[in-house]
Amino acid sequence: MYRQKKYSQFQSKPRWRQPEPEALSPAPPFGSLVETIGIAELSGPAAQFKASARVTNCELVASYNWLDKTAPSIMIPGAPPRWTPLAKPRQLAEDSGVYYRDKNAARYPAHPMEPTAQAVMAMHPEPFKMPVDIVGCGSTIGSLLRFIRGDERQFRMLVEVVGGAVHLIRRENSPTETIPSVRGYGHTFPEAYTTWDAGVRGSASHQRVLRYDFGGLSCIVRHEGDGYLEDKLESLPDEGGAVTSEECSVDALIQGLDASEMKTKSPSHSSPLRSQVGGFLVPQTAVFELKTRSMFRKDQDFLGEELPRLWVAQMPNFILAYHQRGVFTEIEVMDVAEKVKVWEKSMQRELSQLAALLHRIVDLAHASRDGRLEVSRQELSRLHVLEQSPELPLAFSGDMMAKWEDWLDPDGNCRVSGGGADRRGDDAEGKEAEDEFSWAVGDDDYTACSEKCSYCGKCTY
Template identity: 40%
Template sequence: MGSRAFPMTKRAGFSPRGGRGGKSVALFRKPNVDDLDLLRHPLGDLLATFSKSDLESATASLSSSPAIQKCQCVGSYNWVDAKSPTITVPGKPPAWTPPNEARRLQEDSGQYYRDPNAARFPEYPTEPAVHAIFQTNPDFTTSDVDIFGCGSTMGNLMRFVSSVDIPFRFSVEVIGNTVFFIRKQNDPRETIQGIRGFGHTFPEAYTTWGEDLKGSESHQRLIQYEFDGLKCVVRFECDGYIMDQEQTFKENTSSKMKQEPDVNSLLESFDNTTVGMHNPSSNEPIAIRNGGAVVSQDAIFDLKTRSGRFRREVDLQDIYPVLWLKQVPNFIIAYHDGAGLFEDIRVQDHREGIRCWENEHKSQIRCFAAILKKIIAVAQQSDNKLLEVYSPRVNHLEVREQHGEGSHALPDALMAKWGIVEDEVDSVEDPNESWDYYDNDDLGYGSDNFHDSDQEFPDFTACSADDCGYCGKCTY
């Protein structure tokens, strides 16, 4: 599921608990989002182009397929509803706490931001994630990280190698040895239009923030894993965790957990009656508070709601690439009767299904690894470390310089802390080999309009029109 945008109430604030949108989404659905205006965000000079067919040719001779390995959580934080930008580290996702009896829920209402990180801190949306890593792991080795991305940017590239016709665009910056991928959209406080269904009210009724974390809007999780020789850090929004599985994890790793934050040594609780009334100011620095506890990767889940009126099952082949990228083992699908009564809720461990999907999509995964390495190569060899990736149409991806002065992923002090490397990397792959390479923008491939990724993945909380069987107004 994509990053769940948190809601903005009619009183111009944020509604409490709205960050847990419950919108686990299919990776390959077309989002209904406003086009990123090329007049407001012009394209920079073209550096290189890539195609899916080129990637397939380059990887056809490979006998094996890369796999994600050594996944671990390296940081996490909760966005807190406050007057100024505030995070709690390590925070904690809401727990799965279904009521004893099903009750009819109200339909979603209000306005919801597409990206909670950009909306809360528009100047440097990646900054809170880096703070959370250093706060959790003071000795974190930044020089080992090849890619720092999120579910949205990594998902865009996965769609590209899957030949899905959804245009996208995101920023790139090289900081030290790391290539940062940063989401790009028209406005950091852009809202999702036409929200209907029960994708937000359902998790409000079926999951619960801990007493120490009242006022949390969303839980952001950072995982690190190895993939085809690359060490990747990926940020995504976590929908919740299953307490039974977390308890099993603690019992099996009690000695390790003793070193992790104690849930009883937390910051004082926030007053839930005042949550959601404030619009944080982007001019203030991020306030970092200690609280929460690290949750096992085995216990977290993605969540999706859907209308059960027509008994159309969720296509898990759309869901598995999302779970694979984020290494989320559990998936909850909740079907309602069209009027807010949920009587068919399935809580399932999908690790075996994800493994099968991975085995059946080896060519796609090899192409995904190849495009990551090609982007890294162009970025590291470029004199201008501020670039962007742009795919205006299916089977065509461009790497360009950012227009004008560009925008940075991190402020100067945090950029220096991540580590500026003076020496050039000697082992960078040559982007000219087997690829079309251009020094100027003379192709004319840029479209006047294109769709940005809705969230970390497109938002499908609003999907139950009679013609599709989801749970509200279709957004694709």
């Protein structure tokens, strides 16, 4: 999957009490089949999206850090770690330890998308002028794009209509499923070459939330930022680690996080989610994605392989670090914004099909009985759209569900989802159970993988 790198695992003594690992977890059962979607079937509908199958009006709308604490805790707006390369290369230790396929779900298994909604509402107390059609992440949008492009990897994702917006939520076999035999330097390198600023020390990862238009759809997309380049900041953070902007000041955040949000929330079968104000806004132009590779494979087009993911996250900077036995002697810091645009133009057919696929999923979700579906890719050229298993919890806890619905749909036009009953308060019946978010990945070689590709087993040095 599109990688989602987490830095808490780099720290030698994390405060977060890690869940008991599950190396191999059985796949959750499938619901009843609703429809299958073949790639060939998308060619006709895709024709109408040729002009609009590109990202426009992209803006950063929120960000937050996962904090390395025992209880699930986020800091809004947070900040990514700063790029601080070593003055002289030294040999790094190889990655070791326990790594989870989806650390977001491992930290907050019942409602892994809830911090995204909380950060958006805190930084934008007033709803957007235009309705939101899709809320997803780099993993879910990226998985659908890989399906279109013929990548053979399997995946599963949950689909849920909340406030009129279709939410695409990554599904793992278990939130604590681990990756066996992880090797390489994809975790120790950023530990050595990036630094958390004073105001965000104790962070585990930095999450960013974009809003952009694609294929006639208004999309909110969460992705992770590996770090930022200081020379691309318009202003430097102060010693306290907090700077303000016209779009979002710390005072505005405090107002946006009302008293109930500053206290703990208690989703059933999950530790409570806590939030606090801190950090500073980092523009998207300063954020980078990081990849490590062996010098022995330097002739491979690693940037070309990363462009689809960079496009989904609208990531303008890419750092590619080459090593020989753990000594990183060649590091490329690249501005790839123009290359991402060129890639987008060259992928008109595939992106038009992606737009058609997203529209089809949106239509099916709104037409469903309760606004809840699952999308599964178990075959090379077909997706299965299924009913969700009834025991699965709602995407958001009861309190957050009500607030997020009101924010997404302030006029109440979409309060009824998929022809079913009002979704508000369903959660209060105590039906929530620990979420199991994942896809199934085969027993491949994970040596060159990182958490950002979900340890797909296909990466090579």
